[in-house]
Amino acid sequence: MSRVSLLSLQIAVAVVFVAVWYVFTTYPVFGHILLPPFFFSNPVDVVQQVISWFASGVIWKHLWVTLVESMLAFGIGSIGGVLVGFWFARQPRTAAVFDPYVKMANALPRVVLAPIFTLWLGLGIWSKVALGVTLVFFIVFFNVYQGVKEVSPTVLANARMLGMKERQLMRHVYWPSALSWMFSSLHTSVGFAVVGAVVGEYLGAAAGLGYLIQQAEGVFDVAGVFAGMFVLAAFVIVIDMIVTVVERRLLIWRPAVGDAKP
Amino acid sequence: MTATAATNDAAVALNGVDVAFRLADGGVFRAVSNATLNVADGEFVSIVGPTGCGKSTLLNIAAGLLAPAAGSVDIFGSRLDDLNRQAGYLFQADALFPWKTALENVAIGLEIVGVPQAEARGRARDWLGKVGLGAFGDRYPHMLSGGQRKRVGLAQVLIRDPKILLMDEPFGPLDAQTRQIMGNLLLELWSADRKAVLFVTHDLEEAIALSDRVVIMSAGPASRIIGDWRVTLSRPRDIADIKLSPEFHDLHRDIWHMLKEEVVKGYAQAEGR
Numbered sequence: 155m156s157r158v159s160l161l162s163l164q165i166a167v168a169v170v171f172v173a174v175w176y177v178f179t180t181y182p183v184f185g186h187i188l189l190p191p192f193f194f195s196n197p198v199d200v201v202q203q204v205i206s207w208f209a210s211g212v213i214w215k216h217l218w219v220t221l222v223e224s225m226l227a228f229g230i231g232s233i234g235g236v237l238v239g240f241w242f243a244r245q246p247r248t249a250a251v252f253d254p255y256v257k258m259a260n261a262l263p264r265v266v267l268a269p270i271f272t273l274w275l276g277l278g279i280w281s282k283v284a285l286g287v288t289l290v291f292f293i294v295f296f297n298v299y300q301g302v303k304e305v306s307p308t309v310l311a312n313a314r315m316l317g318m319k320e321r322q323l324m325r326h327v328y329w330p331s332a333l334s335w336m337f338s339s340l341h342t343s344v345g346f347a348v349v350g351a352v353v354g355e356y357l358g359a360a361a362g363l364g365y366l367i368q369q370a371e372g373v374f375d376v377a378g379v380f381a382g383m384f385v386l387a388a389f390v391i392v393i394d395m396i397v398t399v400v401e402r403r404l405l406i407w408r409p410a411v412g413d414a415k416p
Numbered sequence: 417m418t419a420t421a422a423t424n425d426a427a428v429a430l431n432g433v434d435v436a437f438r439l440a441d442g443g444v445f446r447a448v449s450n451a452t453l454n455v456a457d458g459e460f461v462s463i464v465g466p467t468g469c470g471k472s473t474l475l476n477i478a479a480g481l482l483a484p485a486a487g488s489v490d491i492f493g494s495r496l497d498d499l500n501r502q503a504g505y506l507f508q509a510d511a512l513f514p515w516k517t518a519l520e521n522v523a524i525g526l527e528i529v530g531v532p533q534a535e536a537r538g539r540a541r542d543w544l545g546k547v548g549l550g551a552f553g554d555r556y557p558h559m560l561s562g563g564q565r566k567r568v569g570l571a572q573v574l575i576r577d578p579k580i581l582l583m584d585e586p587f588g589p590l591d592a593q594t595r596q597i598m599g600n601l602l603l604e605l606w607s608a609d610r611k612a613v614l615f616v617t618h619d620l621e622e623a624i625a626l627s628d629r630v631v632i633m634s635a636g637p638a639s640r641i642i643g644d645w646r647v648t649l650s651r652p653r654d655i656a657d658i659k660l661s662p663e664f665h666d667l668h669r670d671i672w673h674m675l676k677e678e679v680v681k682g683y684a685q686a687e688g689r
Binding site for chain 2: 306308309311312313314315316317318319322326327330331334406407408409
């Protein structure tokens with residue numbers, strides 16, 4: 155399929171979706187409206203809400219807060235994940251001791267931690283950052299751990315035969331391998347950083363996209379909820395595009411999926 | 417007196433080496449039994465044997481990557497109890513660092529021993545030229561063909577100028593033409609300074625064409641060295657031409673006669689398993 159026809163089909167899906175939404179929330183079918191606007195709002199109101207947010211400029215503050223929280227959560231979670239991942243992978247005994255607790259902590263639905271973080275860190279950004287960190291940390295941790303463990307034994311033997319000492323093995327073999335695993339999960343971990351921030355805001359905050367959605371919901375402003383969702387989706391797509399660009403630059407040495415050679 | 421003694425010492429001497437692996441069920445698998453083999457300095461020795469006979473294992477012993485269960489290894493007369501620092505090892509599987517370019521892969525062996533980066537890169541560029549990849553320095557391994565990757569591997573090992581070269585079916589995964597070209601390249605590079613070479617292969621023709629001596633191993637488990645043939649074909653050799661000479665054919669027939677029985681035995685054991 156050519157790029158143009160693919161793009162036009164993608165746009166067609168959106169047009170049909172919005173059209174169905176508009177028709178069923180505005181025009182009665184056999185005497186009654188199938189999607190009552192009170193519950194489903196309608197596209198026109200949602201677009202108007204989004205435009206008024208951007209026109210008045212209130213949205214920028216909320217976007218900025220969510221962005222800062224996400225980036226902090228991603229940064230702190232990644233650094234922690236890399237350090238602990240490396241440590242556990244190189245110290246199998248430590249890893250074995252902590253294994254059940256790591257599994258336990260990872261199995262815990264992170265939302266339940268939000269009230270605790272709010273209690274400890276207040277309603278500001280840090281309770282949201284903490285929530286994001288608990289999500290990002292485990293993704294990065296597991297990937298780095300795997301990356302260090304799954305270094306090809308041949309490459310490792312080759313490095314040792316070339317005369318590498320432990321520190322050089324770290325730098326030239328384990329570290330690049332771990333990083334490649336970490337970067338391959340970049341989309342997931344950045345996504346989870348945003349989830350942590352938004353969920354935290356939703357549960358109690360003074361600013362941010364999650365807060366905006368929660369406020370709208372509190373006054374049954376369904377158009378506001380949908381508008382918040384759309385801004386959030388656009389925000390995540392932009393971040394995901396940036397991650398893709400970063401990833402392409404960092405993983406230039408990796409074969410693209412599909413042209414891997416044996 | 418000591419000087420003469422040193423020159424008389426073999427580059428690699430395996431003395432009654434046994435190799436055993438502990439199995440998951442608690443038993444012990446004996447891969448190689450009582451292997452004794454000397455490789456003189458400057459000598460090109462091939463080990464040939466049926467699949468699964470422990471040829472590669474023996475190479476890992478000589479490299480110090482694996483410790484023998486019994487017996488000992490001497491490298492230029494001194495006992496080997498750690499990695500063999502005098503040896504370069506060319507692996508069968510891809511062993512290049514996938515996150516480094518061809519040039520970085522070749523230069524790394526010098527950089528880690530403290531050669532300044534600019535000098536290491538310069539010498540790596542020369543070596544890439546020698547293996548015919550002068551224009552491919554900035555490619556990553558996945559952008560190179562199997563044969564090109566082997567060339568980079570060869571340069572990566574040889575740039576360190578090891579006294580001993582250990583090669584584990586290095587051209588195994590390549591097609592027949594590429595193997596021949598790589599064999600000639602290897603002989604050309606080797607003839608420049610005649611390192612001791614221990615070359616493992618399952619391809620008898622390749623072994624005869626390249627080597628000064630061909631050592632035959634019996635089918636595993638507990639495989640032994642069962643034959644040791646001197647190859648007196650003149651050097652320099654061209655692998656394609658030498659395979660047409662009558663001496664080559666005579667030698668090939670004699671050795672194959674012995675190897676064939678072992679190959680059949682090896683298959684029988686593999687099927688009985």
